[in-house]
Amino acid sequence: MANIVAIVGRPNVGKSTLFNRLIEQRKAIMDDESGVTRDRHYGYAEWTGKFFTVIDTGGYVTGSEDKFESEIRKQVQLAIDEASIILFMVDSHAGLTDLDKDFAKVLRTSKKPVLIAANKADTTEKIHMTGEFYALGMGEVFPLSSASGSGTGELLDEVVSHFDEGEKNAEDGIPRLAILGRPNVGKSSFLNALLGQERTIVTDEAGTTRDSINMRYRLYNKDFILTDTAGIRKKSRVKEDIEFYSVLRAIQALQDSDVCIFIIDAERGLEAQDMSIIGLARKYNKGLMIMVNKWDLIEKDTKTADIFRKSIEEKLGTLDYIPIIFTSVLKKQRIFQAIEKAINIFNSRTQKIPTSRLNDVILPEIERNPPPAIKGKYIKIKYITQLPTYAPTFAFFCNLPQYIKVPYERFLENKMRKHFDLEGVPIRLFFRKK
Incomplete structure (x- = not known):
């Protein structure tokens, strides 16, 4: 089973900040306005050699003015269903709220391991204040600051202890x-x-x-x-x-x-x-x-x-x-x-096109339609090869590369597309001295 961690909680407790910290990218948008995150948002994280998927969710709320409220709740529920472990994020600054208590009831029905992450505990005094979240009766409370990163190590040690083994980074090499x-x-x-x-x-x-x-x-x-x-x-x-x-x-x-x-x-x-x-x-x-x-x-x-x-x-x-x-x-x-x-x-x-095929196909096209002579000088293209770059790039070796003009370059590009199935693919041509 895949290792999936869902970050859930009421709006504006710092879920997206923690998400960005775990995946080490600024992927989720953060703002002081509540309700910024609406959809489930996925990323990959790694801790002590174990990879896992992290899901950021919108703030769980009932009875608000936000017309997206019920849709956000549905997305949160889907994330809970998908997850193997849940990080229930609360705000140590605001303390235990009625909405936290209501949401805790929803989480209890999931029968999944729930860890309480008490965010914004960035001073000793705030860390002591996180004790009130034990009243939820959901086990250990982890004081942390998702903005500075303090306390996240202890939380992640506990998270990965629930995984049998780390999954490979699932995004490597995938289109x-x-x-x-x-x-x-x-x-x-x-x-x-x-x-x-x-x-x-x-x-x-x-x-x-x-x-x-x-x-x-x-x-x-x-x-x-x-x-x-x-x-x-x-x-x-x-x-x-x-x-x-x-x-x-x-x-x-x-x-x-x-x-x-x-x-x-x-x-x-x-x-x-x-x-x-x-x-x-x-x-x-x-x-x-x-x-x-x-x-x-x-x-x-x-x-x-x-x-x-x-x-x-x-x-x-x-x-x-x-x-x-x-x-x-x-x-x-x-x-x-x-x-x-x-x-x-x-x-x-x-695709990587073999050099022999490139020359067998394109050189006869060039012979039939050679580059126009400039100032009485004839341009001879002798050899073509594909360069080892991220997007298809081809080098044409010739005697006078500086005299090849844009219309002829366009002609060559069209011939390349016709013969080598390059629909939708940008290609670059370079002309070099042989």
Whole structure:
């Protein structure tokens, strides 16, 4: 059984701060406003050679003004069901509250080991005040400060003592697919439809997802990690701090990914803001595909998809190698084909083409269409090889590399794509002196 630790508790006790400390990354957004975390949020941690999964959850609350309250409670309950051990976080500064007592009753029904983490115990006086949490009758209380890290070692020693053995770091070498797009195009609905469960909270309100949510997924006998991100909108429209951090997390997810699944709304088409994010993914040499969602809402005839595709390709310009797939997440139309396409892009992006095959295929193309002569000088390309880089990069060795112009470089790129299945994959060509 996997080692899974869920961090739970009422709002604003420091769950996300502890989560970030355990996974040693600033993955969850933290703010003094309560209710910042809404979805379950996963990361990997290691202590004394034992790896385990950590789940951050939203603050458990009843009778609040927050319209997400019942959805957050559902996500907390799912995390409790999934966990092998529960960290019940309380605030030593505020002391034992009625909400803590009510939540303790919920945890008792889980029959899972529960450790009480009394946060904000950063002075001797506060550490003495944590004694009142023994009244919950749930065993040992661990005073700690998730902000400074004091006391977390003792807590983690107890946590890992419950594991039979440490699991391997489960994320090594697994393809990472980031789901990106503007607010409200259906990113979280897409993730939920794939998983067949309410993994993230979905509402008609733009900006429901705030953090980037990682989820392990298996399809066609292949494991990969899906990352649902917050919608990225124009800087001028970003009003609150939390949304600013959400956008930063989405861009971080883009940088960490292998392939970006970029979702657009069929009713709005490809907008300027979309192009700037696609451009960013190209800058970082990520695999890319465009998923047109809500295609079921468009009135169609036999030519609608072709016309729509052409209009997108015109806007993409030199990025017209990006595949486009038409889907309806609501009706589950072609959503699995979209994932299959993303996996193909990952495989193409990581392929290593033998040097002999490169030369056998591309040199005859160059002979048929040699580079144009410049100032009476003829350019001769003698040899091609793939360089050992993260994204497909090829070196062309020739006598006059400085005279090769952009149109001919584009010609070579198109021939490479045609022969070596590089759909959706950014490639780089370098010309060097032989």
